[in-house]
Amino acid sequence: MAAPQPINVEDLDIHYGDFLAVQGVDVQIRPRSVTALIGPSGCGKSTFLRTLNRMHEVIPGAYATGRVEINGEDIYDPKVDPVNVRRRVGMVFQKANPFPTMSIRDNVLAGVKLNNRRISRAAADELMERALRGANLWNEVKDRLDKPGMGLSGGQQQRLCIARTIAVEPEVVLMDEPCSALDPISTLAIEDLIHELKQEYTIVIVTHNMQQASRVSDRTGFFNIAGTGKPGHLIEIDDTDTIFTNPSNTQTEDYISGRFG
Numbered sequence: 001m002a003a004p005q006p007i008n009v010e011d012l013d014i015h016y017g018d019f020l021a022v023q024g025v026d027v028q029i030r031p032r033s034v035t036a037l038i039g040p041s042g043c044g045k046s047t048f049l050r051t052l053n054r055m056h057e058v059i060p061g062a063y064a065t066g067r068v069e070i071n072g073e074d075i076y077d078p079k080v081d082p083v084n085v086r087r088r089v090g091m092v093f094q095k096a097n098p099f100p101t102m103s104i105r106d107n108v109l110a111g112v113k114l115n116n117r118r119i120s121r122a123a124a125d126e127l128m129e130r131a132l133r134g135a136n137l138w139n140e141v142k143d144r145l146d147k148p149g150m151g152l153s154g155g156q157q158q159r160l161c162i163a164r165t166i167a168v169e170p171e172v173v174l175m176d177e178p179c180s181a182l183d184p185i186s187t188l189a190i191e192d193l194i195h196e197l198k199q200e201y202t203i204v205i206v207t208h209n210m211q212q213a214s215r216v217s218d219r220t221g222f223f224n225i226a227g228t229g230k231p232g233h234l235i236e237i238d239d240t241d242t243i244f245t246n247p248s249n250t251q252t253e254d255y256i257s258g259r260f261g
């Protein structure tokens with residue numbers, strides 16, 4: 001397989017109808033590494049994240065202009081099927097969202113089945129085990145695979161959702177505050193997992209927890225807004241150590257020191 005390429009975002013403007021929510025994002029996101037996005041509430045972090053797998057446009061009136069290139073392909077090219085983009089670029093949400101009526105097994109395989117890949121029971125079992133091991137959940141659930149996914153703890157449910165995401169073998173995994181509903185132990189478990197996943201996947205994670213950003217990410221991007229109703233901008237992105245110790249932009253510095261000091 002060819003070496004993974006960066007995600008190239010060029011001149012991206014993101015709208016909700018008439019409202020310009022995020023303006024002029026130009027960024028390269030490095031492959032097989034973790035990029036954290038930080039910034040105040042409402043600055044457009046989640047909005048930006050959802051444009052990376054064409055989830056933004058499912059909201060009525062929402063659209064984006066500009067270019068997002070993943071592994072050399074412009075995902076907004078009219079020839080590209082957004083369903084295929086969402087398979088290549090998986091997403092994990094703030095609140096774990098296992099399918100409530102499904103077993104643990106069926107939850108892991110849900111995306112695989114949606115993608116219409118016809119596979120044998122044996123192949124499905126193997127894939128399920130690999131995804132659960134990859135999500136660091138296998139040992140905790142291997143004896144209860146036919147029990148409901150909803151019967152797991154919050155941290156286990158979040159790892160189940162990560163297993164479901166990686167089961168379809170995406171290229172990129174987007175995570176929007178994946179630990180914000182979790183206790184510190186489960187949070188550390190997810191952070192360890194993110195660290196392992198970056199060997200294989202390009203990961204973009206939104207977090208309000210700056211310690212988390214500094215623990216898990218290689219690069220950190222800071223988004224900000226000038227005021228309510230104004231669009232959010234990517235102010236700067238750099239190596240995580242640099243952002244937290246020696247940012248170039250005073251807005252970044254104010255934000256970082258405001259939270260830490």
Ligand SMILES: Nc1ncnc2c1ncn2[C@@H]1O[C@H](COP(=O)(O)OP(=O)(O)OP(=O)(O)O)[C@@H](O)[C@H]1O
Nearest residue numbers: 016019021039040041042043044045046047048059
């Ligand atoms: N479905 C929507 N329809 C209209 N406007 C929206 C919608 N979702 C978000 N917005 C607006 O877009 C802007 C950016 O919101 P977004 O949720 O991306 O911010 P955020 O940085 O993720 O904030 P938070 O840290 O609170 O999650 C906000 O002004 C928000 O009100």
Ligand SMILES: [Mg+2]
Nearest residue numbers: 045046047176
């Ligand atoms: Mg958000």
